Amino acid sequence: MLKGVVRLIERLSWVCGAAAGLAVLALIGVMLIEVFARYVLGKPTLWAFDVSYMLNGAAFILACALALKLNHHVTVDIVSQRFSPQVKRRIEVVAFTLLVAPALGFICYAAWGQFWKSWVTGELEQVSAWRPLIWPFHLVLATGLSALWLQVIARILAPSSPDTSSMH
Secondary structure (H helix, E strand, O other), X not given: OHHHHHHHHHHHHHHHHHHXXXXXXXXXXXXXXXXHHHHHOOOOOXXXXXXXXXHHHHHHHHHHHHXXXXXXXXXXXOOHHHOOHHHHHHHHHHHHHHHHHHHHHHHHHHHHHHHHHHHHHOOEOXXXXXXXXXXXXXXXXXXXXXXXXHHHHHHHHOOOOOOOOOOO
């Protein structure tokens, strides 16, 4: 059963990673439209700044869980490279259990609270004149953070070997 839960979490990480890839493609499209509108038509868009920072943030946060699953997060191995794989694994489990999972859990809780507040109040983004609803962006951030938290839990429960050869 534990392996099934870990597989389900890892599948969610792949889905979020695919969504991150789509966000990057959309970001490229938005930037191309903005450059064309600004420099060819001489009429910059009102919405491109907001959409681009939201897509950039979405791509970044949605990719985090998959990066952890594939061991692509940046690590500093100066000391740990001298340890055996078993010692490294024990240190990882302790650090993830005592530090990373609880801290990320609090961050997820706050992110879902922020999403809920923006959903209920109909909060508008205040950075630009366009002022779109902000809850969709908060929803993506809370979802990506939660996927990362779940991947941390999966990593604690069962070490994943990086499998970059196939997408599940």
